[in-house]
Amino acid sequence: MCVVGVGLSDGPRTPEMTGLMLEAQAFRRALDDAGLAKSDVEGLASAGYGGLHEVMLAEYLGLTPEWLDSTSCGGSSFEFHAQHAYRAIAAGDVDTVAIVYGNNELSTAGRSLGTGRSGGGGIALPHPMAYELPTGLTLVGAYAMAAQRHMHEYGTTPEQLASISVQTREHAARNPHAMYRDPITVDDVLGSKLVADPLHKLDCCVVSDGGCCIILTTEDRARALRARPVFVRGAAGAMTHHSIQGMPDLTRTAAAVTGPKVFAEAGITAADVDTFQMYDSFTYTVLVCLEDLGFAPKGEGGPFVASGALRLGGALPTNTDGGGLSATHPGMRGLFLLCEAIRQLRGEAGDSQVSGAEIAVAHGSGGWLSSMATVVLGTEPVR
Numbered sequence: 001m002c003v004v005g006v007g008l009s010d011g012p013r014t015p016e017m018t019g020l021m022l023e024a025q026a027f028r029r030a031l032d033d034a035g036l037a038k039s040d041v042e043g044l045a046s047a048g049y050g051g052l053h054e055v056m057l058a059e060y061l062g063l064t065p066e067w068l069d070s071t072s073c074g075g076s077s078f079e080f081h082a083q084h085a086y087r088a089i090a091a092g093d094v095d096t097v098a099i100v101y102g103n104n105e106l107s108t109a110g111r112s113l114g115t116g117r118s119g120g121g122g123i124a125l126p127h128p129m130a131y132e133l134p135t136g137l138t139l140v141g142a143y144a145m146a147a148q149r150h151m152h153e154y155g156t157t158p159e160q161l162a163s164i165s166v167q168t169r170e171h172a173a174r175n176p177h178a179m180y181r182d183p184i185t186v187d188d189v190l191g192s193k194l195v196a197d198p199l200h201k202l203d204c205c206v207v208s209d210g211g212c213c214i215i216l217t218t219e220d221r222a223r224a225l226r227a228r229p230v231f232v233r234g235a236a237g238a239m240t241h242h243s244i245q246g247m248p249d250l251t252r253t254a255a256a257v258t259g260p261k262v263f264a265e266a267g268i269t270a271a272d273v274d275t276f277q278m279y280d281s282f283t284y285t286v287l288v289c290l291e292d293l294g295f296a297p298k299g300e301g302g303p304f305v306a307s308g309a310l311r312l313g314g315a316l317p318t319n320t321d322g323g324g325l326s327a328t329h330p331g332m333r334g335l336f337l338l339c340e341a342i343r344q345l346r347g348e349a350g351d352s353q354v355s356g357a358e359i360a361v362a363h364g365s366g367g368w369l370s371s372m373a374t375v376v377l378g379t380e381p382v383r
Contacts, residue, residue: 001085001086001089001090001216001217001218001219001231001232002216002217002218002219002222002229002230002231002232003214003215003216003229003230003231003232003338003342003377004033004034004036004215004216004217004221004222004225004227004229005030005031005032005033005034005036005098005213005214005215005227006030006033006212006213006214006215006339006342006343006346007025007026007027007028007029007030007031007032007033007212007213007214008026008029008177008210008211008212008336008339009022009023009025009026009029009102009210009211009212010022010025010210011177011208011209011210011211011328011330012106012177012178012179012206012208012209012210012327012328012330013106013107013179013208013209014104014107014209014210015104015107015209017104017107017209018104019048019102019103019104019211019330020056020057020060020102021102022102022103022104022209022210022211022330023046023057023060023061023100023101023102023211023213024060024061024102025102025211026100026101026102026211026212026213027061027098027100027213029213030098030213030214030215031215033215033227034215034217034225034226034227035225035226035227036096036215036225038061038062038063040096041063041065041096041097041098041215042065042066042067042094042095042096042097043065043066043067043068043069043085043088043094043095043096043097043098044057044058044061044063044065044067044068044069044097044098044099044100045068045069045070045071045078045081045084045085045097045098045099045100046069046070046081046099046100046101047070047071047072047077047078047081047101047332048072048101048103049103049331052070053070054068054069054070055068057100061100066094067088067093067094067097069081069084069085071084073239073366073367073370073371074332074365074366074367074370074371075279075281075332075333075334075364075365075366076237076279076334076364076365076366076371076372076373077332077334077364077366078099078101078332078334078335078337078338078364079235079237079334079337079338079362079363079364079373079374079375080237080364080371080373081099082099082214082216082232082235082338082362082373082375083235083236083237083373083375085097085099085216086216086232086235087235089216089217089218095217095218095221096215096216096217096218096221097215097216097217098213098214098215098216099213099214099215099216099335099338100211100212100213100335101211101212101213101330101332101334101335102210102211102212102330103209103210103211103330103331103332104209104330105207105208105209105330105331106207106208106209106330107209129242129243132243132244132245137244138196139368140195140196140199140204140282141196142244142368142369143196143199143281143282143284143285143368143369144195144196144197144198144199144284145196145244145250146244146247146250146251146284146288146369147161147198147199147282147283147284148197148198149250149251150250150251150284150287150288151198153251153299154251154298154299154300154302155299155302156287156299156301156302157302158190158198158200159186159190159306160287160301160302160303160305160306161189161198161199161203161283161284161287161302161305162186162189162190162200162202162203162283163186163305163306163308164203164280164283164286164287164305164310164325165184165189165202165203165283165325165326166184166185166186166188166189167305167308167310167311167314167318168280168310168318168319168322168323168325168326169181169182169183169184169322169325169326170183170311170312171312171317171319171320171321171322171323171326171327171352172321172322172323172325172326172327173322174322174350174351174352175321175322175327175350175352177327177328178321178322178326178327178328179206179208179322179326179327179328180206180322180326180327181322181326184202188202189202189203199282199283199284202325203282203283203284203325204281204282204325205280205281205282205323205324205325205329205333206324206325206326206327206328206329207329207330208327208328208329208330209330210328210330210336211330212335212336212339213335214335214338214339214342216232219231219381227346228346228347230341230342230345230346230377230378230379231377231378231379231380231381231382232375232376232377233265233266233267233268233359233376233377233378233381233382234261234262234263234264234265234266234375234376234382235262235265235373235374235375235376236257236258236261236262236265236373236374237254237258237371237372237373237374238254238257238258238371238372238373239254239367239370239371239372240253240254240370241368241370242367242368242370243368244368244369247368247369247370251288251298251299252288252292252298253288253289253292253365253369253372254292254370254371254372255288255289255292255293255363255365255372255374256292256293257372258293258363258372258373258374259292259293259294259374260294262374262375262376263294263376265376265382266359266376266378266382267382268359268376269294270293270294270295272359273295273316273359273360273361274317274344274354274356274357274358274359274360275316275317275318275320275341275344275354275357275360275361276290276295276316276317276318276319276360276361276363277318277319277320277336277337277338277340277341277344277360277361277362277363278290278318278319278323278337278362278363278365279324279333279334279337279363279364279365279366280319280323280324280325280333281324281329281333281365283325285365285369286305286310286318286319287301287302287305288301288369289363289365289372290304290305290316292372293361293363293374295316312352312354317352317354319340320340320344320349320352320354321336321340321343321349321352324336332366334362334364334366334373337362337363337364338362338375338377340362341360341361341362341375341377342360342377344357344360345357345358345360345377345378345379357379358378358379358380359376359377359378359379360376360377360378361374361375361376361377362374362375362377363375
């Protein structure tokens with residue numbers, strides 16, 4: 001199964017556009033990239049903040065799909081969508097699937113660190129979060145608590161976490177569409193506002209507008225299209241908890257399950273990966289998932305990132321578009337990871353191109369380090 005189309009909307013600031021408009025723009029650009037007509041799309045996957053989002057989106061796009069996926073588990077939703085589409089196409093249930101996401105979160109309302117979503121007011125608090133959130137525990141606070149535990153157990157330092165932001169900003173500086181492009185230093189990160197110890201403002205993802213789309217189809221159909229195909233070599237997902245108090249181990253995520261599973265399916269090891277696109281909601285998210293996926297031994301993620309491994313030319317160029325920490329994060333970012341991985345494998349990443357990239361991994365994280373999904377992509381299929 002192949003990815004044959006990639007589309008990115010305008011951004012990161014689009015006050016004149018709604019989320020649906022951003023999705024439609026990205027969808028149109030992905031169709032044009034693939035050389036497909038709208039009528040060729042038989043399946044649609046999307047995740048939004050309202051009920052029946054994918055149904056509303058299908059109507060807006062003028063589609064009547066025979067296959068729908070509305071899996072919504074936070075930022076990893078779109079890696080789950082890719083997994084489901086991969087299996088469905090392989091099984092012959094559907095021929096061509098579009099995965100679409102867009103949101104104008106920045107233009108609508110900006111960030112809320114409390115109990116509500118931006119622009120949406122308060123949300124119902126499910127048990128046991130009804131007991132967590134009123135105490136003042138925020139989204140950032142939950143990640144900060146996990147980061148503190150990692151620091152306690154393994155000696156990880158704020159400076160090591162900050163180095164992730166610094167290297168990601170270096171990638172953003174080469175992306176003309178990134179939200180923030182000015183260089184930063186470790187001292188800049190540590191000197192930015194402390195949001196929840198040890199996470200500073202520059203340890204946290206941006207809030208932006210934006211949309212993206214990928215189109216997947218069979219190898220047979222891909223051969224007749226103009227775009228260079230990128231092959232899905234494997235996909236896996238897992239979860240461990242919902243609220244942070246239910247996390248079995250604050251220093252280990254479900255990526256420890258998805259990594260070995262998907263690497264075995266793809267016929268690779270962590271050492272074979274040329275570029276890594278990771279959901280960088282916070283610097284700690286990157287560090288713990290690098291370890292859990294096997295790119296660094298448990299507890300050694302801090303020295304690994306501080307070595308400059310995430311830079312272009314480093315051991316594992318990561319978030320080469322500038323990531324959620326500097327480039328774009330319109331509510332959920334999981335689909336942007338797949339888009340950048342595909343662009344790298346097609347040799348279309350411009351000044352941030354990883355030379356000779358043949359294997360890319362996109363890894364989504366959702367909720368409070370709750371749901372994890374990993375997709376391995378390659379320039380060649382598994383044989």
